[in-house]
Amino acid sequence: MKVWAAGDIDAAGDTKTLLVDPKDLVTPLARERARELGIDIVTAGATPTPPAVTTPTRAAVTTASPVAVPGTPKPVPREAAGGPVRSMRPPSGALYRRGAPLPSAITSSGRGGAGRVVVIGAGHVGMITALRLADADLFDEVVLVDIDEGRAAGVALDLTHTAALGGFATRVRGTGSVEDAGPADYVVITAGRARQPGMSRSDLVSTNAAIVGDLAGRVAAVSPHAVIVVVTNPLDEMTHHAWQASGFPPERVVGMAGVLDTARFQALASLAGGGRADRIDAVALGSHGEEMVIPLSQATSSGRPLTELIDKTTLEAVVDRARGSGAEVVGLLKSGSAFMAPGTSAAGMVLAMARDRGQIMPAAVLADGSYGIRDVYIGLPARLGRGGVREIVELDLRPDELRALRQAADRIKERLSQLAAVS
Numbered sequence: 001m002k003v004w005a006a007g008d009i010d011a012a013g014d015t016k017t018l019l020v021d022p023k024d025l026v027t028p029l030a031r032e033r034a035r036e037l038g039i040d041i042v043t044a045g046a047t048p049t050p051p052a053v054t055t056p057t058r059a060a061v062t063t064a065s066p067v068a069v070p071g072t073p074k075p076v077p078r079e080a081a082g083g084p085v086r087s088m089r090p091p092s093g094a095l096y097r098r099g100a101p102l103p104s105a106i107t108s109s110g111r112g113g114a115g116r117v118v119v120i121g122a123g124h125v126g127m128i129t130a131l132r133l134a135d136a137d138l139f140d141e142v143v144l145v146d147i148d149e150g151r152a153a154g155v156a157l158d159l160t161h162t163a164a165l166g167g168f169a170t171r172v173r174g175t176g177s178v179e180d181a182g183p184a185d186y187v188v189i190t191a192g193r194a195r196q197p198g199m200s201r202s203d204l205v206s207t208n209a210a211i212v213g214d215l216a217g218r219v220a221a222v223s224p225h226a227v228i229v230v231v232t233n234p235l236d237e238m239t240h241h242a243w244q245a246s247g248f249p250p251e252r253v254v255g256m257a258g259v260l261d262t263a264r265f266q267a268l269a270s271l272a273g274g275g276r277a278d279r280i281d282a283v284a285l286g287s288h289g290e291e292m293v294i295p296l297s298q299a300t301s302s303g304r305p306l307t308e309l310i311d312k313t314t315l316e317a318v319v320d321r322a323r324g325s326g327a328e329v330v331g332l333l334k335s336g337s338a339f340m341a342p343g344t345s346a347a348g349m350v351l352a353m354a355r356d357r358g359q360i361m362p363a364a365v366l367a368d369g370s371y372g373i374r375d376v377y378i379g380l381p382a383r384l385g386r387g388g389v390r391e392i393v394e395l396d397l398r399p400d401e402l403r404a405l406r407q408a409a410d411r412i413k414e415r416l417s418q419l420a421a422v423s
């Protein structure tokens, strides 16, 4: 009996079919490697199976095929739609428009799933993001990328082992580079340094700008039609930076923070007597930091204003605690930062986009003049669709809330100019 490992598959060279003995053992990694290389593993004496079509080989990675989300109209293949997807920026100056044309997906979708998501960074946040994405059983493949290739492969294999438990058929793979991951429909960037107790998110700016800038450029080369979701801190600045480094239209670069900050507010308001967290409607806007704005004019619980259920002082304390929740977790963990809620939030955004139901979520988006803010990435309510941000949604904020939001924009702009000065 021979044990076929991934290295044996690599050593098989240009072989298209590998004949193995019925007594041989082929490891799951070897099978995965074979699929990647387009090699059929055939057991001697067995009836040959038709060639697998679920995963594009590295040579076939530019093949375009549409996302197929149940319940949505079948997208038109890119070629039929008239060549490469153009920027969706409408000429009128409003960046995002309801019903604007959306790019079709680009990856091979063998089992009728929603293509491939690449999650960069196999740390805790990347791990939870991948877990939630796999559990949703929506995508064909989730690929974890990490400079520590063994970690990416190990986490991916561990997650693969939960397929029967979680009830999913999404393939999970781990690799060491963006290039090896192949083209994606969605790319989540979680890579970068996490803050330690006593640090602010802004302390990470220059270290993480170098990492995010490099990754965004490489993602743009490998996945020119993807939507990038940035998770790395400082979030608003890193999303802006990724947008510039990728050269993507702004609707295809979004930052994940508002979903997380909102979820924290919902959880904490629930603990303060606001009813079930999932019945609390609220939205966290502004920056992912000191200038976070949680407009209480928009906060309700089962349709009732939250201000009727929780007294003003307590509610303000809840807002403050939500604003400081990231630091609170960092302080408790002593090493590293939060990952359950951030990973769940990032996956939630990707799933909302892929499902294409026009869900509104707070996200770091390039402001288009709504709320009197423009030319800066900041947390605003955004309608998400398959191709990223469809439109920025304007809420009827109180004057003081609007003022706070504009101040947040000014502060983010200041930090961006400091970043530009040092880079």
Ligand SMILES: O=C(O)C[C@H](O)C(=O)O
Pocket: 194, 195, 201, 233, 260, 325, 326, 327, 329, 330, 337, 338, 339, 342
């Ligand atoms: O706060 C951090 O440093 C990580 C993350 O942004 C969070 O809010 O948990």
